[in-house]
Amino acid sequence: MQIEHVTKPVKLRRWVVVLLAAAMCLKAGMVQANEQINLGFSRSIVGGVNENDALAVIKVWATELMVSENYFVNVRPKIYGDAGEMKTALQQNLVDFICFNTNEFFDFAHLLDQEKFVFPVYEGSMTEGYLLVIRKNSPIETLEDLKGRSLIFSKNARTALSFIWLDVELARAGLPVTEHFFNRVKPAGKVSDALLPIFFGKEDACLVTRRGFGIMAELNPQISHQLKFLAASKGYIPGFLAFRKNYRSKIKEVILNRIGLWGQTFAGHQILTIFQTDGLVPKPSGVLGPTMALIKEHRHLFSHGNKLSRPAFKAKADAPSERK
Numbered sequence: 001m002q003i004e005h006v007t008k009p010v011k012l013r014r015w016v017v018v019l020l021a022a023a024m025c026l027k028a029g030m031v032q033a034n035e036q037i038n039l040g041f042s043r044s045i046v047g048g049v050n051e052n053d054a055l056a057v058i059k060v061w062a063t064e065l066m067v068s069e070n071y072f073v074n075v076r077p078k079i080y081g082d083a084g085e086m087k088t089a090l091q092q093n094l095v096d097f098i099c100f101n102t103n104e105f106f107d108f109a110h111l112l113d114q115e116k117f118v119f120p121v122y123e124g125s126m127t128e129g130y131l132l133v134i135r136k137n138s139p140i141e142t143l144e145d146l147k148g149r150s151l152i153f154s155k156n157a158r159t160a161l162s163f164i165w166l167d168v169e170l171a172r173a174g175l176p177v178t179e180h181f182f183n184r185v186k187p188a189g190k191v192s193d194a195l196l197p198i199f200f201g202k203e204d205a206c207l208v209t210r211r212g213f214g215i216m217a218e219l220n221p222q223i224s225h226q227l228k229f230l231a232a233s234k235g236y237i238p239g240f241l242a243f244r245k246n247y248r249s250k251i252k253e254v255i256l257n258r259i260g261l262w263g264q265t266f267a268g269h270q271i272l273t274i275f276q277t278d279g280l281v282p283k284p285s286g287v288l289g290p291t292m293a294l295i296k297e298h299r300h301l302f303s304h305g306n307k308l309s310r311p312a313f314k315a316k317a318d319a320p321s322e323r324k
Contacts, residue, residue: 036074037251040089040098043081045157045239051079073251083107096247097255099158101239104290106299111245112283118241118259120277122158122211126287127235129210130162132169133198136228140204143173143231148183149204154194154212155187160238161291162207164298169231170299189215199226236291241280256282 046054055077068256071252078095080086083104089095090111098112119126127200153162166178174179186203188194191212197203199222210232217224243252259280 015111035072035249035251036076036308037097037249038073038095039077040095041077041079042083042086042098042239043079044101044104045099046079050141054079073254087111090244093244096244096249096251097241098241098244099117099241100162101157102288103160103164103295104235105240105242106295112242113245113247116243116256116280116282117288118255118280119237119280120240120285121166121279123278124282124291125235126240126281128161128238129209129235130159130165130233131208131213131229132166132205132231133195133208133213133227133241134205134224134230135198135201138204143170143175146205146230147175147181149206150186151178151182151205152186152188152194152197152203153207154191154209155189158209158211158238159207161236162209164209165233165236165294166231167302168298169233169293177302185304195223195227199223205230234290235264236294237288254311 027215041054058073059077078089079111080089080095080098083100084107086095086098086100086104087108090098092107133136140146153159163178170176170178171183179185188206191208195216196215198206213223240313259282
């Protein structure tokens with residue numbers, strides 16, 4: 001997984017060694033059960049991490065999460081390349097518990113247990129906000145002023161909905177879709193790599209998370225003095241976990257009962273750190289309301305038949321951008 005860092009990230013392989021050792025300690029003395037769970041992760045969540053390393057971490061993650069006294073689960077993790085692969089796996093009962101970004105959820109929502117989803121929590125919140133940032137002394141005053149200019153964006157699992165939000169904002173202003181509106185659109189692995197080119201006047205605008213901007217501004221107060229928001233989003237849920245519909249197993253009960261205690265263990269805390277998550281909470285599907293409304297609007301604006309397209313088109317402004 002590509003994770004936003006403002007400091008040098010710890011090497012994943014080092015964490016794998018630590019977590020595997022912790023898992024061996026957890027497993028020692030336990031009764032081996034016949035229970036098995038197929039755990040899936042979207043490639044969009046895992047990011048560019050080496051797949052073998054990612055699977056090793058996921059296996060330890062799941063072991064720590066599902067272990068209880070005298071109860072051990074055989075975890076079979078798998079990484080899926082796209083929504084189509086996940087949908088097929090769910091249809092064929094090849095995956096029981098799966099993690100994905102919220103945009104992918106639309107393609108197989110009917111195959112999931114809607115009663116309880118599991119959401120990552122970041123600094124006490126399940127949601128992420130997005131900011132379109134420019135320099136305060138820039139001649140740019142409106143979204144339309146960005147036409148033909150450059151955009152750099154922070155790319156990681158937490159920004160999965162950032163382009164969807166920006167597409168909708170542009171459409172509401174009667175402007176073309178993001179990739180046809182800007183002259184150049186460039187990804188950045190870290191929030192600092194997205195913000196600093198704006199700060200130094202090398203790029204015109206950047207798209208980052210509100211949390212990432214806040215961390216950078218705290219480290220360097222000049223960030224907030226020199227930069228401003230041209231548009232700011234509401235809070236949206238970028239990704240979560242769900243059980244396959246009709247999945248019946250004691251493992252499900254174990255997961256939901258222990259999930260709130262996960263961060264209290266050594267291995268659990270370290271894995272939460274790797275995935276830049278404070279914890280996981282089970283919630284009903286209703287909390288997805290604003291996020292689903294955004295994705296539905298995007299698909300209504302840009303869909304053609306059953307395939308999503310992103311043409312350069314004009315739409316009447318039906319709502320103003322949320323500004324700050």
